[in-house]
Amino acid sequence: MSITADLIRGHTETIILAQLLQHDSYGYEINKAVRQISGNRFELKEATLYTAFKRMEEAGQITSYWGGELTGARRRYYCITDAGRKYYNAQLALWEEAKSILDKLIETEG
Amino acid sequence: MRKKLIGYVDAQFAHLPKSAQMRDLHDEILLNTLDRYDEEIAAGADEESAYRTAAESIGDLDELIEPLAPKNGSTLRKVIAIALYVCAVIPVIAGTAFGNTGAIIGVCLMFVICATATYLLLTANTTPKTRRLKQLRALGIALYIVCVVPVIALAELLPGDVGETLGVCLMFLTAAAATGLVVYSVSNAEKAQKAAAATPAAEEKEPSNAVRGLLIAAYWIAAAALFSLLGNHIGWPYAWIVFPIAGAAFSAISGIHNRSVKKIAAGLLWIAVSVCYLLLTVKTGAWYATWLLFPIGAALNGILSGIFSLKTGGKKE
Numbered sequence: 001m002s003i004t005a006d007l008i009r010g011h012t013e014t015i016i017l018a019q020l021l022q023h024d025s026y027g028y029e030i031n032k033a034v035r036q037i038s039g040n041r042f043e044l045k046e047a048t049l050y051t052a053f054k055r056m057e058e059a060g061q062i063t064s065y066w067g068g069e070l071t072g073a074r075r076r077y078y079c080i081t082d083a084g085r086k087y088y089n090a091q092l093a094l095w096e097e098a099k100s101i102l103d104k105l106i107e108t109e110g
Numbered sequence: 111m112r113k114k115l116i117g118y119v120d121a122q123f124a125h126l127p128k129s130a131q132m133r134d135l136h137d138e139i140l141l142n143t144l145d146r147y148d149e150e151i152a153a154g155a156d157e158e159s160a161y162r163t164a165a166e167s168i169g170d171l172d173e174l175i176e177p178l179a180p181k182n183g184s185t186l187r188k189v190i191a192i193a194l195y196v197c198a199v200i201p202v203i204a205g206t207a208f209g210n211t212g213a214i215i216g217v218c219l220m221f222v223i224c225a226t227a228t229y230l231l232l233t234a235n236t237t238p239k240t241r242r243l244k245q246l247r248a249l250g251i252a253l254y255i256v257c258v259v260p261v262i263a264l265a266e267l268l269p270g271d272v273g274e275t276l277g278v279c280l281m282f283l284t285a286a287a288a289t290g291l292v293v294y295s296v297s298n299a300e301k302a303q304k305a306a307a308a309t310p311a312a313e314e315k316e317p318s319n320a321v322r323g324l325l326i327a328a329y330w331i332a333a334a335a336l337f338s339l340l341g342n343h344i345g346w347p348y349a350w351i352v353f354p355i356a357g358a359a360f361s362a363i364s365g366i367h368n369r370s371v372k373k374i375a376a377g378l379l380w381i382a383v384s385v386c387y388l389l390l391t392v393k394t395g396a397w398y399a400t401w402l403l404f405p406i407g408a409a410l411n412g413i414l415s416g417i418f419s420l421k422t423g424g425k426k427e
Contacts, residue, residue, distance in 0.1 A: 028145055
């Protein structure tokens with residue numbers, strides 16, 4: 001499990017961007033989606049999540065704004081930028097390539 | 111249980127910088143953690159395991175500031191500290207030109223400069239979590255270094271026994287304050303280490319902590335007693351060496367307790383350095399030069415810890 005988690009954690013930013021591609025969202029919602037999609041097998045720690053937000057905002061991949069007053073709780077929403085989309089596509093391509101190489105290297109035939 | 115969780119989140123943020131940005135982050139992570147707790151309860155978890163899941167979902171908040179925090183000025187601090195050590199003899203040399211009083215003032219300045227340098231060196235590598243305790247400990251050790259200043263200065267400046275007595279009294283007070291700071295920081299650092307190692311839910315009280323506190327207090331009182339005994343016999347200017355030796359022995363003993371070879375080795379090294387210092391000083395009387403053993407000891411300690419981290423690093427691979 002820990003090796004799997006480490007492997008996935010290396011893609012934290014891509015995972016977050018994949019969520020933000022669908023719609024603007026906030027920390028808790030993103031992490032909940034990550035948990036559900038992974039079938040409760042993976043989740044981001046709050047610290048990891050917000051460190052990633054900070055880094056990505058500084059890199060111009062996302063922007064943020066206050067929202068969610070309707071529910072009574074002030075939430076910071078994140079929104080993907082064009083630079084973020086570009087970065088996501090590049091990371092996705094890299095991952096596809098790595099995956100295909102790993103598949104060939106690790107899997108045995110038959 | 112929600113209250114306990116709020117307290118836990120607050121505690122995780124306690125050592126982080128108090129900026130507006132950090133406050134917002136605290137509020138949001140608190141909200142998330144409470145939501146997570148409610149979600150677990152709604153899914154049928156009991157309070158205890160919901161608390162644990164929610165608390166564990168926070169992770170290590172040092173990540174938030176780590177990239178910028180620890181290296182802030184640490185190299186600069188070390189450079190300044192070493193420069194100060196080197197320059198510490200200048201006031202002594204300069205003071206000697208102005209006769210006996212000048213030399214005494216020079217020596218006092220040297221001790222103050224060394225204490226400042228030591229403080230800078232000891233606080234060079236800190237993370238936000240350890241900063242306050244390390245600062246307190248460094249302050250304590252710096253106070254040990256300057257505690258001889260009143261003895262030297264007042265004996266020279268005030269006539270007769272008055273100056274000497276007053277100086278010794280001040281030295282005792284300074285050493286006592288220093289001991290208080292060192293004991294406080296060491297025992298709290300151990301507590302913090304334990305708290306970090308324990309799972310958030312396991313906040314059980316520890317009976318051995320009180321006993322340990324008493325033992326530590328007794329140990330330092332014994333050191334102070336030995337100090338006053340030695341002071342009467344071999345002279346106050348030498349007796350303060352008891353404190354660095356006691357500190358080093360303390361480190362070695364706690365190393366044995368924690369099974370940390372590194373701590374034991376460092377403790378033994380400092381005992382050796384202190385004893386060498388004492389012997390050399392008594393034999394040669396060249397106390398203006400023998401203090402150089404301490405920076406040399408610090409360098410050796412650095413090499414030692416480097417070797418240890420290489421070894422443990424090698425094991426991991």
